[in-house]
Amino acid sequence: MDLQSTLKKAIQAAIKSAFDLTVEAVLFELPKDPTHGDLATPIAFSLAKPLSQAPKQIAEAIVAHLPSNDILESVSVAGPGFINFTFKKTTQTDVITHILEDFKTFSESGVGQHQKVLLEFVSVNPTGVMHIGHARGAASGDTLARLLRKNGYDVLTEYYVNDAGNQMDKLAESLYARYLEAAGKPSVFPEDGYHGEDITAFGNALFNKHGLTYIDHPEALTVFKKEGLEHLLLEIKNDLASARVRFDSYYHESSLYASGAVEEVLKRLKASGQTYTEDGALYLKTSAYGDEKDRVLVKSNGDYTYILPDIAYHEQKIKRGYHTLIDILGTDHHGYVARLKASLHILGYQDVLEVILLQMVRVIEDGVEIKMSKRSGQALALKDLIEDVGPDPIRYFFAARSLNSHMDLDIELARKQKNDNPVYYVQYAYARIQALFEKATHLNQAFDPTLKTFTTLENPLINDLLNHLRQYPDTLKKAALSKEIHKVPKYLHDLAGLFHKWYSAESFLTGEPRYISERLSVLKALEKVLEDGFELIGIEAKRVM
RNA sequence: GUUCCGGUAGCUCAGCUGGAUAGAGCAACAGCCUUCUAAGCUGUCGGUCGGGGGUUCGAAUCCCUCCCGGAACGCCA
Numbered sequence: 001m002d003l004q005s006t007l008k009k010a011i012q013a014a015i016k017s018a019f020d021l022t023v024e025a026v027l028f029e030l031p032k033d034p035t036h037g038d039l040a041t042p043i044a045f046s047l048a049k050p051l052s053q054a055p056k057q058i059a060e061a062i063v064a065h066l067p068s069n070d071i072l073e074s075v076s077v078a079g080p081g082f083i084n085f086t087f088k089k090t091t092q093t094d095v096i097t098h099i100l101e102d103f104k105t106f107s108e109s110g111v112g113q114h115q116k117v118l119l120e121f122v123s124v125n126p127t128g129v130m131h132i133g134h135a136r137g138a139a140s141g142d143t144l145a146r147l148l149r150k151n152g153y154d155v156l157t158e159y160y161v162n163d164a165g166n167q168m169d170k171l172a173e174s175l176y177a178r179y180l181e182a183a184g185k186p187s188v189f190p191e192d193g194y195h196g197e198d199i200t201a202f203g204n205a206l207f208n209k210h211g212l213t214y215i216d217h218p219e220a221l222t223v224f225k226k227e228g229l230e231h232l233l234l235e236i237k238n239d240l241a242s243a244r245v246r247f248d249s250y251y252h253e254s255s256l257y258a259s260g261a262v263e264e265v266l267k268r269l270k271a272s273g274q275t276y277t278e279d280g281a282l283y284l285k286t287s288a289y290g291d292e293k294d295r296v297l298v299k300s301n302g303d304y305t306y307i308l309p310d311i312a313y314h315e316q317k318i319k320r321g322y323h324t325l326i327d328i329l330g331t332d333h334h335g336y337v338a339r340l341k342a343s344l345h346i347l348g349y350q351d352v353l354e355v356i357l358l359q360m361v362r363v364i365e366d367g368v369e370i371k372m373s374k375r376s377g378q379a380l381a382l383k384d385l386i387e388d389v390g391p392d393p394i395r396y397f398f399a400a401r402s403l404n405s406h407m408d409l410d411i412e413l414a415r416k417q418k419n420d421n422p423v424y425y426v427q428y429a430y431a432r433i434q435a436l437f438e439k440a441t442h443l444n445q446a447f448d449p450t451l452k453t454f455t456t457l458e459n460p461l462i463n464d465l466l467n468h469l470r471q472y473p474d475t476l477k478k479a480a481l482s483k484e485i486h487k488v489p490k491y492l493h494d495l496a497g498l499f500h501k502w503y504s505a506e507s508f509l510t511g512e513p514r515y516i517s518e519r520l521s522v523l524k525a526l527e528k529v530l531e532d533g534f535e536l537i538g539i540e541a542k543r544v545m
Numbered sequence: 546g547u548u549c550c551g552g553u554a555g556c557u558c559a560g561c562u563g564g565a566u567a568g569a570g571c572a573a574c575a576g577c578c579u580u581c582u583a584a585g586c587u588g589u590c591g592g593u594c595g596g597g598g599g600u601u602c603g604a605a606u607c608c609c610u611c612c613c614g615g616a617a618c619g620c621c622a
């Protein structure tokens with residue numbers, strides 16, 4: 001059992017004997033000030049109300065009743081009621097062997113208990129290239145998926161391809177117009193068409209491929225729609241891949257029509273008695289289930305609104321065996337959440353869907369906001385930015401922000417800072433460790449996996465580092481449960497900082513073999529955690545920088 | 546007007562299930578490479594935690610209210 005669990009049991013026992021109270025949760029935190037000890041608990045504060053006693057008294061009583069043990073060097077009550085623990089040196093170093101011998105049990109909390117989660121994100125309509133505004137969803141979603149998997153959830157990541165709506169028709173018309181232009185024929189660009197350069201370029205490509213074949217051809221739009229979709233989806237997949245994002249599944253809206261799922265869900269919604277007709281349109285009574293007002297399912301002209309296939313889609317997710325659905329959407333889809341949840345409720349599914357709304361990214365260039373819009377064609381392509389600065393800064397940047405924080409991205413700064421970005425701080429720590437191992441090899445000093453006891457790790461900086469390493473699993477677990485991915489970069493940054501300080505304070509490779517060997521073990525453990533953390537946020541563990 | 550986010554250092558953001566002197570990066574300033582990578586370290590500067598009330602032994606954190614910014618309020622998707 002790890003130190004923290006052992007300590008938790010001891011505290012629970014102390015509370016039991018002091019107050020005859022059974023406490024389930026005992027929170028631990030690293031004291032802000034390392035001189036306060038190796039670990040602290042604010043448990044006395046949460047007991048103050050129920051016990052009607054001052055936190056300080058409670059803390060003292062808990063300390064007095066703490067069972068004798070061989071892990072603690074000292075315990076103290078500090079401030080208004082914190083209990084601070086200092087571990088014995090010999091137990092303090094256990095974390096090193098724990099990490100080195102069984103990293104899996106060390107780092108994986110298993111809280112997910114193989115719960116099946118379907119995580120949908122990005123789902124950009126294939127009507128243009130991905131721009132920087134989409135990158136946040138991609139990076140955040142992918143990191144969340146990795147984090148949940150790490151903690152024992154069975155996650156399927158899915159991209160919903162809107163290939164059936166009238167946006168596809170607009171795409172086909174836009175391509176056709178560009179195609180005509182390329183052919184030197186008169187063309188009328190559709191209202192609300194897509195003005196992006198990529199669309200123009202592909203329109204030209206279609207002309208190069210097909211020549212004059214499709215001029216005034218009855219199948220022109222059908223063919224262009226199909227080829228446009230294929231092309232743009234491929235582009236999107238390439239962009240995602242360049243950002244190290246991959247999806248387990250691409251689910252096409254059109255398949256819902258093909259399988260009859262849309263019709264079927266419409267039939268059942270009607271049968272539920274929760275629909276009515278007004279002004280020739282069919283409404284769903286979503287307002288009875290938390291929505292602001294009722295929503296149209298079928299327009300008076302007979303067309304379906306977008307929500308109908310979406311309802312069918314979400315039900316398909318559930319029918320495929322996923323009872324926890326997470327959608328990551330932009331805040332511009334805010335109004336959509338209540339109606340979708342209400343619709344699922346009507347179908348008999350409650351509390352299956354969680355929607356994470358990502359705040360918009362404001363892109364600033366030269367002090368002016370650049371509006372991201374595919375229709376206008378004015379957008380900073382994700383591809384270009386990745387070519388410029390590489391995927392690491394982008395992955396790190398987005399992973400480091402809490403999901404519902406608003407954020408400004410200064411393009412100039414992002415470019416300028418590519419050598420001064422926080423991501424290099426953490427990567428540099430890893431590269432330095434590699435250099436040390438390299439150098440140690442030349443000195444005929446190799447990492448010794450059999451080393452289990454440590455006697456030379458006296459520097460307080462090492463103590464800080466070990467304390468921090470011990471927090472890794474807890475950090476991941478909390479991050480997964482609250483879906484706060486930004487806790488991972490934060491942790492890695494702090495860890496890297498502790499290493500850099502230590503690196504500057506001590507010489508690692510001079511001195512007794514034992515002195516060196518013990519340091520190599522700490523470095524090995526550190527290396528392991530950094531690699532693991534980098535993997536979670538999708539950045540490269542560079543051996544050389 | 547209604548709903549949802551946000552307002553913390555010059556800038557970008559952490560901290561928010563109430564608790565120890567409010568943190569980091571960048572920017573600015575002053576130091577540190579004959580020694581394991583200076584993409585680093587050390588120090589300094591920098592904050593009425595949007596304003597005002599309230600609850601509490603204790604509030605950046607909870608409640609109320611106001612101000613400012615973003616998003617959404619379609620028989621668009």
